[in-house]
Amino acid sequence: MHFKGRSRSDSSEEVQVRLDRVSKHYGNAAALTDLSLDVRRGEFLTLLGPSGCGKTTTLRLIGGFEVPDQGSVVIGGRDVTNVPPFHRNVNTVFQNYALFPHLTVFENVAYALRVKRLSGTQLRDKVSAMLDRMGLAEKARKYPRELSGGQMQRVALGRALINEPSVLLLDEPLSALDAKLRRAMQLELRRMHSELGLTFVCVTHDQEEALVMSDRIAVLDAGRLAQIGTPQDIFERPSNQFVADFIGGCNFVDAFSCANGDFLLPGCARAQQSEQQEVRRVLLAIRPQSLRLGAAEAGAVFDVAARVSDIVYLGTAVRLVLSLSDGAVLTAETSKDGVDKAGAIPGAMLRVWALKEDVMVFDTARSGHGPH
Numbered sequence: 001m002h003f004k005g006r007s008r009s010d011s012s013e014e015v016q017v018r019l020d021r022v023s024k025h026y027g028n029a030a031a032l033t034d035l036s037l038d039v040r041r042g043e044f045l046t047l048l049g050p051s052g053c054g055k056t057t058t059l060r061l062i063g064g065f066e067v068p069d070q071g072s073v074v075i076g077g078r079d080v081t082n083v084p085p086f087h088r089n090v091n092t093v094f095q096n097y098a099l100f101p102h103l104t105v106f107e108n109v110a111y112a113l114r115v116k117r118l119s120g121t122q123l124r125d126k127v128s129a130m131l132d133r134m135g136l137a138e139k140a141r142k143y144p145r146e147l148s149g150g151q152m153q154r155v156a157l158g159r160a161l162i163n164e165p166s167v168l169l170l171d172e173p174l175s176a177l178d179a180k181l182r183r184a185m186q187l188e189l190r191r192m193h194s195e196l197g198l199t200f201v202c203v204t205h206d207q208e209e210a211l212v213m214s215d216r217i218a219v220l221d222a223g224r225l226a227q228i229g230t231p232q233d234i235f236e237r238p239s240n241q242f243v244a245d246f247i248g249g250c251n252f253v254d255a256f257s258c259a260n261g262d263f264l265l266p267g268c269a270r271a272q273q274s275e276q277q278e279v280r281r282v283l284l285a286i287r288p289q290s291l292r293l294g295a296a297e298a299g300a301v302f303d304v305a306a307r308v309s310d311i312v313y314l315g316t317a318v319r320l321v322l323s324l325s326d327g328a329v330l331t332a333e334t335s336k337d338g339v340d341k342a343g344a345i346p347g348a349m350l351r352v353w354a355l356k357e358d359v360m361v362f363d364t365a366r367s368g369h370g371p372h
Contacts, residue, residue: 014040014041015038015039015040015041015074016039016040016041016042016043016075016076016166016167016199017037017038017039017062017073017074017075017167017199017201018037018038018039018072018073018074018075019035019036019037019038019058019061019062019071019072019073019074020036020071020072020073020074021034021035021036021070021071021072022034022035022036022058022061022068022070022071022072022073023035023068023069023070023071024054024057024061024066024068024069025069030223031054031057031223032054032057032058032061032068032223032224033222033223033224034071034224035054035058035071035220035223035224035225036071036225037058037218037225037228039167039199039201040199040215040216041199042197042198042199043199043200043215043216044190044193044200044202044213044214044215044216045199045200045201045202045214045215045216045217045218046201046202046203046204046209046210046213046214046216046217046218047059047201047202047203047204047218047220048204048205048207048210048217048218048219048220048246048247049205049219049220049221049226049246050205050221050246051205052222053220053221053222053223054220054222054223054224055203055205055220056171056172056203057223058203058220059092059169059171059201059203061073062075062090062167062169062201063085063088063090063092063169064080064083064084064085064087064088064090065085065092067081067082068081075088075089075090075166075167076089076166089163089165089166089167090165090166090167090168090169091112091160091161091163091165091167091168091169092160092168092169092170092171093153093156093157093160093168093169093170093171093173094156094171095171095172095173095175095176096176097144097152097153097155097156097176098156099144099152099155099156099159100144101143101144101145102143103143104140104141104142104143105131105136105139105140105141105142105143105144105147105155106127106131106140106141108144108155108159109127109130109131109155109158109159109162110123110127110162111159112159112162112163113126113127113162113163116163126162127162128140130158130161130162131158133158134154134155134157134158135154136151136154136155136158139151139155148181149176149177149178149181150177150181150184150185153173153174153176153177153185156173157173157192161196161198165198166198166199167198167199167200167201168198168199168200168201169201169202170189170200170201170202170203171203172203172204172205173185173189173202174186174189174204174206174209175204175206182209183212186209186212186213187212189202189213190212190213193213202214207246207247207248210231211231211234211235211247214230214231215230216228216229216230216231217229217230217231217234217247219234219242219243219246219247221242221243221246226239226240226242226243227239227240227243234247235247235248238285238360240362241283241285241362244285244360244362245285248287249287249288249331250285250286250287250288250360251284251285251286251287251288251291251330251331252283252284252285253265253283253284253286253302253328253330254281254282254283254284254364255281255282255283255284255302256279256280256281256282257279257280257281257282257361258279259279261301261356262301263282263284263301263302263359263361264279265304265324265326280363281364282361282362282363282364283361283362283363283364284302284359284360284361284362285359285360285361285362286302286330286354286358286359286360287358288319288331288332288333289317289333289334290354290355290358290359291330291331291332291333291334291352291353291354292332292334292352292353292354292355293320293332293334293338293339293341293342293344293350293351293352294341294342294350294351295351296351296353297353297355299355299356300353300354300355301354301355301356301359302353302354302359303351303352303353304324304351304352304353305324305325305349305350305351305352306322306323306324306330306349306350306351306352307322307323307347307348307349307350308320308321308322308344308345308346308347308348308349308350309321309322309323309329309346310346311339311344311345311346314333317333317334317335318333318334318335318336318338318339319331319332319333320332320333320334320339320344322350322352330352332352
């Protein structure tokens with residue numbers, strides 16, 4: 001099965017943007033600490049993380065709106081650390097679109113060309129071609145106030161792309177759109193990137209958005225790079241507990257890892273008997289979609305009894321909140337048929353289990369250690 005995400009070499013000619021040991025402080029607060037990151041030529045890289053992790057600061061450093069306290073920014077092989085935005089071949093689409101309200105759609109898109117003193121037939125042809133590409137030809141004489149959110153987004157994209165930048169920066173580009181339009185624009189951005197072949201660097205805090213659009217995702221945590229990889233790598237092989245929890249959410253369970261590959265919870269009889277044997281304390285991470293209900297099948301390595309505390313209908317799935325005997329809480333997601341077959345009703349006792357391939361194991365003795 002093919003997933004979005006291309007495998008490329010990391011040779012210097014493949015690197016479009018390089019941040020080398022970059023740090024940035026605002027007063028005494030560290031926004032970025034010793035961050036090194038390569039963006040490959042022609043890829044769609046998304047900077048992902050919670051508020052305050054440093055992703056927007058990273059984007060602003062690439063765009064030239066901020067200067068690092070230390071480290072360097074290189075674009076297309078040229079050191080631009082102290083070069084202002086208008087002397088970099090980089091354009092930005094801002095969260096609020098930043099359209100000129102007194103200019104028509106045509107003039108908003110044409111603005112950058114007029115700054116370059118392009119005029120006449122060449123300007124009209126370039127802008128008309130861009131409006132056609134964006135599906136905005138019929139809106140050329142409209143003003144931003146007469147457009148929908150998706151149309152304003154496309155105007156902002158057209159204005160950013162008209163100068164043919166080597167790098168397009170996208171700062172939370174879909175955050176102002178409703179859920180349905182947001183999903184449509186995710187696919188539109190992905191299609192546009194594929195057609196144009198430009199380097200896109202996008203900032204978002206939305207995990208699903210990052211998974212849908214990106215060739216690679218760089219997850220930031222407190223100003224540092226937690227992990228970078230394809231969407232599949234990040235989701236299926238998170239490097240640490242933070243990434244596992246932030247991308248898709250996980251149930252975390254303290255357990256004993258036994259020599260035979262099984263996992264036992266502290267306090268159960270078998271675990272107490274095993275404490276004198278070859279076992280070690282670990283932290284299990286299991287996604288809600290990977291927890292199964294009912295009698296465990298052969299190959300199950302995690303198998304516990306749980307009481308159903310709550311059932312939440314999500315439309316495409318059903319979420320179960322499950323309580324273990326030690327007070328721990330698990331969340332499982334399954335289909336309505338899965339709930340009915342397991343006899344899951346509030347207060348019922350169920351077996352909850354997972355297969356080996358669905359359990360990520362972190363060494364609790366070393367913070368941040370990756371899954372085994």
